[in-house]
Amino acid sequence: MDAARHWAARPVRAEVVDARAQDPEDWQQALATHEAQFEEAEHDGFAVWPENEQALRMFLALRHCWRMDSMSGQYLGIERPAIESTLRLMGVKRRLRREIFEQIMLMEDAALPVLNRK
Template sequence: MLAALRAAGASPEVIEAARPAGESQAQAFEIWPENWATFEAFLALGRCWTWVAPAMGDPVRVGIASAEIEATLRLLQVKRRARREMFMELRAMEQAAIEVFENKG
């Protein structure tokens, strides 16, 4: 919900009021302009993660299907010549996210 409020341009006060009690504020970070399009694509892929539910244990994210990435890049109208590089950047972000998910579990 907080991400949706941010995407809609809600004020910091509104976002803070919507934050669940006890949830700490995320650390701020900067995104370089040349990485902004890749960041937007990664956010667009937020609901495209593949989950695996082991017989014993909690479900885990294992990655984002290549077809999902390709379709998202097309829908975002990323130029053909830029897609390969952005695909590789998204895979790097995916791997970093998986490491974070594993450490939080």
């Protein structure tokens, strides 16, 4: 659950660089800085118990499968069919799927309040 909160609270580093307003050398420097920040954000380190690693990998694989309310922009949760298909596609053994599904649901519950407070 802490890993899900950590993921949900990640900083958004979507900076738009207007290449027309800068010469190519400035633009390349801005791009290099942006890539370094992205690399740092991706590898800021978070300890995960070995028994939770597979569930975290599945949770991260589902990062683009969140349902959102079109009126409020609030996150509603992860698409349930996406969870099942991701577990199958990622080769999770049938006997482990239910346990990992339940772990993903706990992570979803932990991430939702963080995602929706932004």
